[in-house]
Structures are given as C-alpha cells and as structure tokens.
Amino acid sequence: MLQANFHIKSRDGLSRIGEFDTLHGKVSTPTLMPVIDPINPNIIPIPNIIELGANIIITNAYLLYKNENVRNFVLDKGLHDYLSYEGPIMTDSGAFQLMSYGSVEVTNKVITKFQEDINVDIGVFLDVPVAHGTNDELKEAVKKTIERAKEHILNRNQQKETQWVGPLQGGKNLDAFKQCSSFMKTQPFEIHAIGSVVPLMENYDYLSVVKLIEMTKKIIPINRPIHLFGAGHPMLFALACYLGIDLFDSAAYVLFAKKRRYLSTFGTYLLEDLDYFPCSCKFCSDTSPKDVRSWENNDITKFLANHNLAVSFQELGLIKQTIKDGRLFNLVLKRSMSHPRLAEAVQYLTKTEMSNNLEPFTSLSYPKARFFSHPWSLSDPMVIRYKERLLSRFQPFKEIAVLRPYSYSLPSDLSTHNFYIDPVFGLIPEEWKPIYPLLQNEAYFSTDYNFDENYIKKFILTFKEKFTHIYTFGVDKNSSYYKSIELDSIPSGSPISDNEKLRSILSYQFGINSFEKLPTFIFEFSRKTNRMKNFSTTNGIPWGVIRAHDNLIIPQTDLIKWLHSYMQYPNGRVIVENDVESFVSDGKSVFCKFVKDTDKKLRIGDEVIIVNSNDDLLGTGTLNYSPQEISFFTKGIAVKTRKRKDLQIKKFKK
Ligand SMILES: [Zn+2]
Known part of the structure; x- marks a missing residue:
C-alpha cells in the first residue's frame, strides 16, 4: 500500500489545509470529489470538472464491474485509460447500492481484487452501511463491517499500491460507531470515511453529524484524512471542515440538478422559485433564471450541475482562505444562519468541552485580527487558553491590582498592576495587552458594560494572597467581591517598568x-x-526581538x-x-x-x-x-x- 504521507500546511483549530500522495499525484485538501457516472458519459466532462477545481474524482467500482463490456475494458486497459484521466481516482465498492437496493451481485473479495486490478488510487472494501436502522441493526452493521474489513485485509495484494479507506459505520448509534472507529484505527488504512450520514443530512440532523465527526477525531489517528461520505452540499462544508473533515464527495451536483435544484451556501432553491441568481460564477453571470427555464431539459440539467459544482468549489476556496486567516469560525457562524438545525449544530460547538478539544490545535497567532462578532465567539479556543494562562502564569511585581473598564482612565504614576476589564477576555493586564489576540481583535460587544463576573471573581480568589489589595473601579460596586476606594487614596510611586x-x-x-x-x-x-x-x-x-505581529x-x-x-x-x-x-x-x-x-x-x-x-x-x-x-x-x-x-x-x- 502506498503511504499517503498526509501533512498539514495551514490550520485553524482542527480544520486544516493539507496534502497527501496517491499513485496518480497529490491531493490537496479540503476538497470535494465529484462523482463520475461510470457507465454513461458524465453530464460534465471530466476535463471541465478539473477546470472547476477538482483534483480527485470518485466513481463506482461495483457499477464498472457489473457491466461486462466495461469490466473487460478496465481490466485490460485500467480505469484511468477508460476515463481518459490521469489524476487521482477513488472508487466506492457498491456498499451504497447495498444500502439502497438491499443486495449486490459481488463479494467483498472480488471487489477488493477488482479495484486493485483496475489500478484505482483509493478503494473501499464492501462495508455495510445502514440508512435508517434501529440501534440493533446499526450494531449488526458494524459487526459485519468489521468482519468484512478483516477478510479484505487478508485478501489484499501487498504488491499493489492501492490505498484503502476504513469506513466508520454505526451512524446514530454512537456506541456502535465508537466500536467501529476503535477497530478501524488499529488497522492498515490510509484514509477513513464516515458512512451512513446521508439519511441524517436528509433529515437535517446536522447535530448528529457533528457528534459523529467529534468522536471520529477523538479516536482516529490525526494523520489520516477523514472523508464525510455522501456530504455534497456546500452549506455544510464550513462546519465539517471546522471539525477536521478533509474530503467530501458529491453526487449532489447532478442529483439536485436533475430535480431542477440550485445549490447555494444559503440552502437549496428550486429553479422555478428563483427570480435572481445569488451567484456570479461563469455559468450564472451569463444568463437569468427566466432564460434558463426556457431551455431544453438536458441543457437545464447541465447548467445546474455546472453551477452546483462551481459554487461548491468556490466555498472550499473561501474555507481555505479563512483557515489561513484564523477566521473559519466566523464563516461557520455565517453559514449557521442558513438553517435553524444548522444553528443548533453550531451552538453545540460552543460548549466548553469542544473548545478544550480545539485549543491544543489552535496557533498562538494568525496574520489577521481575530473577530468576535457573536456571543458564540466567546468560546473561541484562544479565549479559553488566554483565560487559563492569566490564572496560571501571571506573576505580580506590585502589591496592588486595579481592575477597571477601558473608559476609566487612571493616573500614570500609580504603583499598581492595572487590568482592563475586557468583554471578551475577562481581564487583561496592561503589560500583556500587545500580545495576540488581546490587541489584534475586533469585538462588537460594548466595552463598558459587558464583563464576565464569574471570571473576575475567579481571578480575585486566585490572586488574593499575591496582592495586598485588589480594587475594582467603574463596575457594579454593590457586589461584595469588589472593594473600591477613592482613587486618591492609592499611593503613587513607580509604575510597572519596561524590564518588568x-x-x-x-x-x-x-x-x-x-x-x-x-x-x-x-x-x-x-x-x-x-x-x-x-x-x-x-x-x-x-x-x-519582539515579533511585530503578535508581540x-x-x-x-x-x-x-x-x-x-x-x-x-x-x-x-x-x-x-x-x-x-x-x-x-x-x-x-x-x-x-x-x-x-x-x-x-x-x-x-x-x-x-x-x-x-x-x-x-x-x-x-x-x-x-x-x-x-x-x-x-x-x-x-x-x-x-x-x-x-x-x-x-x-x-x-x-
Ligand atoms: Zn453560479
């Protein structure tokens, strides 16, 4: 098996821009693998798909196998020759057909060997996905998938360079999913795919999808790319990437087009309902919904498929740029407004445990200012990290601490440690203020009246032995925690020095x-x-030397x-x-x-x-x-x- 050698080029929390090797070239992630019809000419020719931004495609090994003429051709000349495409190709095994039609006319062993023989870059064995199962059915599917994985590994041809996907089944039954993932992580797979999520997405159950990705990232080794199988709607890409998904596949661009559906990051539109195109890709900018509706059916489908793919790759481009800038969460927030159930899933990300998961993977600084534009931004891993560091790392040089809002100005000759009461970070000592992102951020919260009272109490409790006095100015004086005196009664002296x-x-x-x-x-x-x-x-x-961008x-x-x-x-x-x-x-x-x-x-x-x-x-x-x-x-x-x-x-x- 060829090693994927996956490596990370940029990241923001668990989201990452990465790259891995296949026999037919490198794959840059996050990316979308457009599904290619293995038998009939694809609605968009492969060269045009590549032009739209694809660097890997996916097709179906089972359908290639089932058609005798095609089977003989690909066995003779190889899949790349058949598709006239020399880049990376992944194949699915027919497991999806198994889920949809209940049976397939091929065995696990046969489809494993077939994928090796036709030289696919990335293959999948015949796992057992379940669309809408009871807990017991999902458990049973995991049991069978594990048996099939063992059989598949025994039957692999070790001379071949095919890379193999370890499917993670179990769906909504999190115990079964955990069992499956815990098995797969110990096995020789280069990539993992979270299966059975299509039914969840059809029911707008994005929260369950988030929980599956969360568990996957905790169990599967972090150097293996993760594919969210069947997720092809651009509305979900930002959220999935934020949680660490690297690969998507899309049959959606064609399937939706055939039903006259127009994809957007704000949801799906029926062509009939559109008066305006909310997109200026090269297909949309040339025409109008009214014009398109007057075309031949086949041309309409082709137009919609082209737009659907274009808008998907456009979203991936934006995701990559926001990862570089450390602003993917802002995009996730924006996308969460597209559907209430998506907002529900995004709110789940703001729980403390999730921030703690993301914190170790979050850089100390990014080239751009950090934006805090929503109360949910307060769970930013950088905020969590900073608040912890203030309590554990701050060392006083003076005996008195003064806490006050930004608007409250202090005399410059106080011999005190002066803190800003900050609506995002709780408390910031003046000497730490230039450090990223304490200065390099924009928050919409009013700086005077929002403050995290619990955090300030925690600070006072932590430091009450280290300071003789902690005074608070300009906030609620009724609270018993805050001791305030007249500013005049603080003795003047030498303020914090540059060396301090x-x-x-x-x-x-x-x-x-x-x-x-x-x-x-x-x-x-x-x-x-x-x-x-x-x-x-x-x-x-x-x-x-002090680094200018983060101090x-x-x-x-x-x-x-x-x-x-x-x-x-x-x-x-x-x-x-x-x-x-x-x-x-x-x-x-x-x-x-x-x-x-x-x-x-x-x-x-x-x-x-x-x-x-x-x-x-x-x-x-x-x-x-x-x-x-x-x-x-x-x-x-x-x-x-x-x-x-x-x-x-x-x-x-x-
Ligand atoms: Zn468009």
Missing part, C-alpha cells in the same frame, strides 16, 4: 516564574507603534541559553533523535518523524528549544505542529529552525 513588562511577557509565553540571573535590559521601541522592538544588555549584547519574544543566543538553564526539562523543549543533531545545528528544519518527544504545553507558533535526549542544546525555532500531532506525522515540518551559528552542539552541556 518584559518579564511579564516571558511569564505569559514560557511560563517562567522566577527571573534569577536575568540581566537588566535596555529597549528599542518602534517609532510607529511605540511598542518594544528588541532588547539587549547594557553592554550591547542582543537578547531578544511574542524571539529569543537570541543568550536568552536561549538562559531559558535552557532555568526552564526545567522538558519544559519549552522539542527533543529530537540523536542522528539529526548536526542538521539542527546547521539550521535545517526538523521533520515530525525525527522528534522523540515534545513538551505537551507548547502550542503552534511557540518559540521552542531544540535538544537531544541528553538535554544538550541544539538550536531554536518555531513550532509548526501541535505536540498532540507530531508523533503521528512523518513528512510535515515540526519545527522551523532558526539559523544560529553561535549555538554549537553540546557546547552548553549542563
């Missing part, structure tokens, strides 16, 4: 809580933003050595195999397969220390995969190493 600010950022970023032997620095400030740009010792040795520190050689000495192993570290030591010292990036272990508290975007298993310092770089992912992947770059000529192997042995 820097130490505070070190606490946020690296979890540092003691600053022993850390020198006093002098700072250079940006003329444009007035924020810290870099810092060095009083005798001019540079120790760090985190890129440590220079001396700070790296200091962090290495004062952060206990394995904190802040990526531990690599001994035989790649010299590559790392040369500044070459570290691939996932060479990583032995990683501090699990690290996050994508963190500046990390690279060491060998003796904790000898080898280099530094930026973490590119989450610690939870690294052990599963081989091809992806785990750490983008920074060139440091002055760090030599083993020179800094402790």
Whole structure:
C-alpha cells in the first residue's frame, strides 16, 4: 500500500489545509470529489470538472464491474485509460447500492481484487452501511463491517499500491460507531470515511453529524484524512471542515440538478422559485433564471450541475482562505444562519468541552485580527487558553491590582498592576495587552458594560494572597467581591517598568516564574507603534526581538541559553533523535518523524528549544505542529529552525 504521507500546511483549530500522495499525484485538501457516472458519459466532462477545481474524482467500482463490456475494458486497459484521466481516482465498492437496493451481485473479495486490478488510487472494501436502522441493526452493521474489513485485509495484494479507506459505520448509534472507529484505527488504512450520514443530512440532523465527526477525531489517528461520505452540499462544508473533515464527495451536483435544484451556501432553491441568481460564477453571470427555464431539459440539467459544482468549489476556496486567516469560525457562524438545525449544530460547538478539544490545535497567532462578532465567539479556543494562562502564569511585581473598564482612565504614576476589564477576555493586564489576540481583535460587544463576573471573581480568589489589595473601579460596586476606594487614596510611586513588562511577557509565553540571573535590559521601541522592538544588555549584547505581529519574544543566543538553564526539562523543549543533531545545528528544519518527544504545553507558533535526549542544546525555532500531532506525522515540518551559528552542539552541556 502506498503511504499517503498526509501533512498539514495551514490550520485553524482542527480544520486544516493539507496534502497527501496517491499513485496518480497529490491531493490537496479540503476538497470535494465529484462523482463520475461510470457507465454513461458524465453530464460534465471530466476535463471541465478539473477546470472547476477538482483534483480527485470518485466513481463506482461495483457499477464498472457489473457491466461486462466495461469490466473487460478496465481490466485490460485500467480505469484511468477508460476515463481518459490521469489524476487521482477513488472508487466506492457498491456498499451504497447495498444500502439502497438491499443486495449486490459481488463479494467483498472480488471487489477488493477488482479495484486493485483496475489500478484505482483509493478503494473501499464492501462495508455495510445502514440508512435508517434501529440501534440493533446499526450494531449488526458494524459487526459485519468489521468482519468484512478483516477478510479484505487478508485478501489484499501487498504488491499493489492501492490505498484503502476504513469506513466508520454505526451512524446514530454512537456506541456502535465508537466500536467501529476503535477497530478501524488499529488497522492498515490510509484514509477513513464516515458512512451512513446521508439519511441524517436528509433529515437535517446536522447535530448528529457533528457528534459523529467529534468522536471520529477523538479516536482516529490525526494523520489520516477523514472523508464525510455522501456530504455534497456546500452549506455544510464550513462546519465539517471546522471539525477536521478533509474530503467530501458529491453526487449532489447532478442529483439536485436533475430535480431542477440550485445549490447555494444559503440552502437549496428550486429553479422555478428563483427570480435572481445569488451567484456570479461563469455559468450564472451569463444568463437569468427566466432564460434558463426556457431551455431544453438536458441543457437545464447541465447548467445546474455546472453551477452546483462551481459554487461548491468556490466555498472550499473561501474555507481555505479563512483557515489561513484564523477566521473559519466566523464563516461557520455565517453559514449557521442558513438553517435553524444548522444553528443548533453550531451552538453545540460552543460548549466548553469542544473548545478544550480545539485549543491544543489552535496557533498562538494568525496574520489577521481575530473577530468576535457573536456571543458564540466567546468560546473561541484562544479565549479559553488566554483565560487559563492569566490564572496560571501571571506573576505580580506590585502589591496592588486595579481592575477597571477601558473608559476609566487612571493616573500614570500609580504603583499598581492595572487590568482592563475586557468583554471578551475577562481581564487583561496592561503589560500583556500587545500580545495576540488581546490587541489584534475586533469585538462588537460594548466595552463598558459587558464583563464576565464569574471570571473576575475567579481571578480575585486566585490572586488574593499575591496582592495586598485588589480594587475594582467603574463596575457594579454593590457586589461584595469588589472593594473600591477613592482613587486618591492609592499611593503613587513607580509604575510597572519596561524590564518588568518584559518579564511579564516571558511569564505569559514560557511560563517562567522566577527571573534569577536575568540581566537588566535596555529597549528599542518602534517609532510607529511605540511598542518594544528588541532588547539587549547594557553592554550591547542582543537578547531578544519582539515579533511585530503578535508581540511574542524571539529569543537570541543568550536568552536561549538562559531559558535552557532555568526552564526545567522538558519544559519549552522539542527533543529530537540523536542522528539529526548536526542538521539542527546547521539550521535545517526538523521533520515530525525525527522528534522523540515534545513538551505537551507548547502550542503552534511557540518559540521552542531544540535538544537531544541528553538535554544538550541544539538550536531554536518555531513550532509548526501541535505536540498532540507530531508523533503521528512523518513528512510535515515540526519545527522551523532558526539559523544560529553561535549555538554549537553540546557546547552548553549542563
Ligand atoms: Zn453560479
């Protein structure tokens, strides 16, 4: 079996832009595999489908097999020759026909061998999907699917490069689904497909679909692409991608077209009901619904199929861009307005447990500002992470804390720690304010009157021993938790210094809580933003640069050595195999397969220390995969190493 070598190029939480190998070329994900009619000429010729954005197609092995002439042709010349297409092809096994018509005239063994013989890139064995079953029927289908999987694996031709899909059956019976997934994850499959979701989607039961994807992502190794079998409606793509789906297939573009249905990300329209086309793809922009209705039936179907595919790939393009920008959830929110049952499913995503699942896979920063435009945005994994870090990593330098809304201005000579009461993040110490996304965000909430009272109480409880006084200004003074005094009675003194600010950022970023032997620095400030740009010792040795886009520190050689000495192993570290030591010292990036272990508290975007298993310092770089992912992947770059000529192997042995 050819290895898929799936790797991630960009991500936002569990959603990802990735790529994997097949015998006939690379597949970029997330993507849609248009279903091709295996017997009759396809309504849209394959070259036109590719032009619309497809990089892999799917057809049906059972139907190819059933037609004797076609069967003989593909066995002789291969499937790619038959379809006159040299790119990646996936085939389904006939399981769908089994679900629809109750029986198929082919065995699991035969259809396995047939797919190998006609050189498909990705095949499926004859699993047992169930459309509308009782719990017992779903359980039985899982039992049979597992038996068939075992039989299929025994009968595979190991010389062939066919990649195989492990179907996840069980549908709404979550126990059965879990049993199926737990079995499949241990077996040699390159891709997994969540089956039996079409009936759920036909009933608008998007919540059940979300729960199936959620369970899949918890069980199936994260390096295997996940296909949501039978999901071809663009309205659902953003939500599914957000949860980590990589592949869709669409027969919908034709099936809907034949019923004169026009797909949109806002739902489905009947051609008869349309006065305007809500789309400006190359097909729609040329004509009007009224014109189209006057055409021959076949032309209407062709037009609708073309538009349906175009709008689907357009949505995937938008999804990929929002993943890069860290804004996919905003698109999910927008799509949730298309159907109340979709909104129900999206609301389910806002539960704390879901945010906790997503948090380890969420980068520290994105190129664009984070948008908070809906109360549901408050469950953003970045918010959850920040709130936890304030409670666990914040180190006071002053005895008094002052909490107040943005509109409440304070004298500049208070010798206090000043916090903003923030409608999204709860509380933000002034010295952390420039860190992404505390400054780099837009929220529609009124900044004065919305605040998370429970979180503020939690903060006060956590820090009441560390401050002598915590005063709150400008919010509800009746609450017994808030002690307020006249501002005049707070003694003036020296405010937080630049060196204290820097130490505070070190606490946020690296979890540092003691600053022993850390020198006093002098700072250079940006003329444009007035924020810290870099810092060095009083005798001019540079120790760090502040990343402009997220205000985190890129440590220079001396700070790296200091962090290495004062952060206990394995904190802040990526531990690599001994035989790649010299590559790392040369500044070459570290691939996932060479990583032995990683501090699990690290996050994508963190500046990390690279060491060998003796904790000898080898280099530094930026973490590119989450610690939870690294052990599963081989091809992806785990750490983008920074060139440091002055760090030599083993020179800094402790
Ligand atoms: Zn269109």
